[in-house]
Amino acid sequence: MKTTLTAIAALMVGTGAAMACEVTLRSSDTHPEGYPTVTAVQHMGELLEERSDGRLCIEVFHSAQLGEEADTIEQTQLGVIDMNRVSLGPFNNIIEETKVFSLPYIFRSVDHMHRVVDGEIGQDILAEFEEHDLVGLAYFDGGARSFYNSQKPITSIDDIEGMSFRVMQSDVFVDMVDALGGNATPMPYGEVYTSIQTGAIDGAENNWPSFESSGHYEVAGYYTLDEHLIVPEVLVMSKTAWDRLSAEDQELVRQAAKDAVPYMREQWQAREAASEEQVRAAGVEIIEDIDKTPFIEAMGPVYDTHVTSDALRELVTRIQETE
Numbered sequence: 447m448k449t450t451l452t453a454i455a456a457l458m459v460g461t462g463a464a465m466a467c468e469v470t471l472r473s474s475d476t477h478p479e480g481y482p483t484v485t486a487v488q489h490m491g492e493l494l495e496e497r498s499d500g501r502l503c504i505e506v507f508h509s510a511q512l513g514e515e516a517d518t519i520e521q522t523q524l525g526v527i528d529m530n531r532v533s534l535g536p537f538n539n540i541i542e543e544t545k546v547f548s549l550p551y552i553f554r555s556v557d558h559m560h561r562v563v564d565g566e567i568g569q570d571i572l573a574e575f576e577e578h579d580l581v582g583l584a585y586f587d588g589g590a591r592s593f594y595n596s597q598k599p600i601t602s603i604d605d606i607e608g609m610s611f612r613v614m615q616s617d618v619f620v621d622m623v624d625a626l627g628g629n630a631t632p633m634p635y636g637e638v639y640t641s642i643q644t645g646a647i648d649g650a651e652n653n654w655p656s657f658e659s660s661g662h663y664e665v666a667g668y669y670t671l672d673e674h675l676i677v678p679e680v681l682v683m684s685k686t687a688w689d690r691l692s693a694e695d696q697e698l699v700r701q702a703a704k705d706a707v708p709y710m711r712e713q714w715q716a717r718e719a720a721s722e723e724q725v726r727a728a729g730v731e732i733i734e735d736i737d738k739t740p741f742i743e744a745m746g747p748v749y750d751t752h753v754t755s756d757a758l759r760e761l762v763t764r765i766q767e768t769e
């Protein structure tokens with residue numbers, strides 16, 4: 447009896463809390479519970495709920511519950527999904543300006559990337575989302591991405607010749623692997639583990655936390671820290687969901703997203719270190735003293751193919767000139 451009453455009480459509390467939210471924004475993320483992008487949006491939800499006296503809430507659907515990234519972006523544009531935390535990479539084929547943040551070695555470091563996205567260039571690119579039925583809210587961290595594979599240690603660019611790598615669904619990344627002499631297969635994140643395991647591809651590329659949380663390190667025992675990409679991640683909202691909010695509530699959402707960024711960065715740093723430790727402890731061979739110069743030099747054709755307008759050239763120059 448006591449158990450039943452406790453259960454009913456818990457249910458009532460649950461219902462009460464749910465009813466207090468006038469609007470619950472459904473937010474998508476490919477990463478599992480506890481991953482920094484997931485906890486950052488949950489944190490944003492707490493801020494929003496508090497500041498709106500419980501009217502505005504966010505529910506994060508982690509672990510790709512709402513689908514793989516490219517599909518969820520479409521759903522967000524259509525207004526089926528309200529919010530989405532994704533890498534900027536899959537936007538490249540939709541919003542041309544996002545390509546500049548996805549160019550290999552465009553950022554000299556994560557700090558350089560922060561200075562760019564926190565400044566005017568970052569705002570200019572976020573503004574481009576509005577033309578595509580989306581509202582850009584904030585940039586999150588995605589560390590530096592490097593190659594991993596199941597076959598052999600990659601110690602120089604020559605080792606990449608003929609190897610196959612999964613990339614995110616963007617032509618920039620396909621051309622990047624091509625320029626290094628490898629073969630690129632664009633593929634949803636959720637298919638990578640099995641594809642490496644079965645030998646359909648030799649490897650993929652990602653940052654420490656993704657390499658670890660996806661379990662890819664279990665099937666790809668070589669990780670070469672060439673750090674070819676520092677692609678920021680973004681939190682976007684569907685324009686349809688946005689337009690349903692009053693101007694005051696839109697401001698609350700914008701501010702909460704902004705305030706979640708420092709929290710995100712802190713979480714990211716801690717997770718990066720923990721993931722690295724876990725991967726090293728698992729015995730993955732880490733190739734760290736790699737000469738990046740030939741990699742950087744090989745990227746010329748990628749820039750030639752993708753930086754094709756004056757507007758894009760100007761963005762690239764502005765990024766390079768940012769201290």
Ligand code: GTR
Nearest residue numbers: 532533588614635652653656
């Ligand atoms: C991760 C990123 C995800 C997803 C994934 C991928 O680093 O956080 O949003 O883009 O990479 O490679 O698909």
